[in-house]
Amino acid sequence: MMMKDKGPDPARHRSPGLRTLAVHAGQKPDASTGAIATPIVATSSFAYDDFDAGVARFSGKAPGYLYSRFANPTVAAFEAKMAALEGGDGAVAFSSGMAAICSSLFAVLSAGDEIVSVGTLYGGTEGIMRNLLPRLGIRSVHAPTVDDLQARISARTKVVYVETPTNPVLGITDLAAVESIARNAGIISVADNTFATPCLSRPLALGVDIVVHSATKYIGGHGDATGGVAIARAELVEAIRSTGMKQFGACLSPHDAAMLMRGLKTLPLRIEASCDNAEEIAEALNNHPAVERVHYPGLARHPGHAVAQRQMRRFGGILSFELRGGLPAARSFLDALTLVTQAVSVGDTDSLACHPASTTHSAVDEAVRRQSGVTDGLVRMSVGIEDIADLLADVEQALVKASLYSGARS
Numbered sequence: 387m388m389m390k391d392k393g394p395d396p397a398r399h400r401s402p403g404l405r406t407l408a409v410h411a412g413q414k415p416d417a418s419t420g421a422i423a424t425p426i427v428a429t430s431s432f433a434y435d436d437f438d439a440g441v442a443r444f445s446g447k448a449p450g451y452l453y454s455r456f457a458n459p460t461v462a463a464f465e466a467k468m469a470a471l472e473g474g475d476g477a478v479a480f481s482s483g484m485a486a487i488c489s490s491l492f493a494v495l496s497a498g499d500e501i502v503s504v505g506t507l508y509g510g511t512e513g514i515m516r517n518l519l520p521r522l523g524i525r526s527v528h529a530p531t532v533d534d535l536q537a538r539i540s541a542r543t544k545v546v547y548v549e550t551p552t553n554p555v556l557g558i559t560d561l562a563a564v565e566s567i568a569r570n571a572g573i574i575s576v577a578d579n580t581f582a583t584p585c586l587s588r589p590l591a592l593g594v595d596i597v598v599h600s601a602t603k604y605i606g607g608h609g610d611a612t613g614g615v616a617i618a619r620a621e622l623v624e625a626i627r628s629t630g631m632k633q634f635g636a637c638l639s640p641h642d643a644a645m646l647m648r649g650l651k652t653l654p655l656r657i658e659a660s661c662d663n664a665e666e667i668a669e670a671l672n673n674h675p676a677v678e679r680v681h682y683p684g685l686a687r688h689p690g691h692a693v694a695q696r697q698m699r700r701f702g703g704i705l706s707f708e709l710r711g712g713l714p715a716a717r718s719f720l721d722a723l724t725l726v727t728q729a730v731s732v733g734d735t736d737s738l739a740c741h742p743a744s745t746t747h748s749a750v751d752e753a754v755r756r757q758s759g760v761t762d763g764l765v766r767m768s769v770g771i772e773d774i775a776d777l778l779a780d781v782e783q784a785l786v787k788a789s790l791y792s793g794a795r796s
Contacts, residue, residue, distance in 0.1 A: 554742040
C-alpha cells in the first residue's frame with residue numbers, strides 16, 4: 387500500500403528553541419576523541435605545517451588558529467553559542483564584562499566623536515563615560531530618558547548606549563525607541579543585556595547593533611568564572627575583535643570559556659527559577675511597612691512595567707528596594723541575612739545582596755548617585771534558585787531588624 391505524502395516535516399524546518407540552543411549551539415562531539423564536552427584547548431600558540439602555511443594563515447588567506455590572544459577553539463565554541471542565543475552574526479569573548487564594553491566602544495569611537503548614554507548605568511560603565519572617554523577626546527553626553535535622547539544627539543554623535551534593566555534601580559528603557567532614533571540619526575546603538583540575558587530580551591532582534599554582557603553574571607551563573615562577550619553583525623564583530631584582542635589583549639582564557647559554556651547549558655532553567663523567586667520576594671517587600679519603595683519591573687506600579695511587558699519575556703531575577711530607615715536600616719538588614727550572602731555580583735545560583743552606594747557605585751559622584759536613585763537606604767538583591775520558602779523566611783527576619791530603624795512594625 388502506498389503511503390500518502392504528508393509534505394515536509396515542519397519539525398525539520400523550525401528554528402531550534404532557546405533551551406536547545408543553550409545545550410547544543412557552538413559544539414559537537416570532538417572529532418579526535420568523541421568527547422561530548424568541548425575540550426579545553428590550553429595552549430598559547432598553534433603550529434602550522436611549513437613556512438608557506440604560516441604566511442598564508444597570518445595573512446588571512448588560509449583558515450586556522452594562530453595565537454590564543456586572537457582566537458582559541460574553546461573560546462570560539464563559547465562565542466558561537468552566545469551568537470546563536472542572541473541571534474547575532476558572531477560574538478567576541480573577553481576576560482571581563484568591562485573589557486567587552488570598552489572594546490566595543492573603542493572599536494567604533496574616535497577622538498572628536500560623541501556618545502550618548504540613556505538612563506542609569508552600572509558604576510564601571512559610568513566611570514568610562516565620565517572619566518576615560520573625555521580624556522581621549524570623546525565627549526560623553528547623558529540623556530536621563532528616551533524622551534531626552536533626540537535632543538542630546540548632535541552631528542558628532544557616533545554611539546548611543548543603553549543598559550536595561552539598569553543597575554541597580556531596575557529602570558527600563560524602550561529598546562525599540564532607542565534603536566529607531568539611532569537608526570534615523572545614522573548612529574550605532576549598543577545595549578548591555580546582562581540583567582535580562584537572551585532568555586528574557588534579545589536587543590538585536592529589535593534592531594540594536596551591538597549587545598554586551600558581563601558573562602560573569604547569569605551566563606556563567608555559578609560564581610566561578612569571569613568573562614564578557616559582545617555580539618553583533620559581522621563587520622562590527624571583526625572591528626571589536628581587532629580592537630579587543632590585537633590592541634587591548636583582553637582575551638578570555640580557555641578554562642573560563644569552558645566554565646561559561648557549562649553555565650550556559652542551564653541558563654534557561656536557572657532564569658525561570660530565579661524569576662519565580664524574585665516575583666514572590668518583590669510582592670512581599672512591596673507590602674512591608676519597613677520598605678519605602680521596591681524597584682522591580684514586574685510590579686504594576688513600576689514606571690517601566692508596560693515597556694518591560696513588551697520587550698521582556700519575564701521580569702528577571704534582580705530587584706532593589708529602599709528601606710525607610712536609610713543607611714542604618716540597610717546595614718542592619720544586610721548583616722541579619724543568614725541564607726542570602728552579602729556580595730556584589732548578580733546572576734548566581736546563590737542569592738546575593740549588597741548596598742550599592744558603598745560598593746558597586748561607591749566611586750560614582752554622590753550627587754550623580756543620588757540622582758540615579760542610589761540612596762543610602764537602597765539594597766540590591768540578586769535572587770537565586772533556592773526554595774522560595776527559605777528565601778522569604780530569611781528576608782522577613784532581616785526586615786524585622788531593619789524595622790527598628792524605620793519606626794515601622796513588622
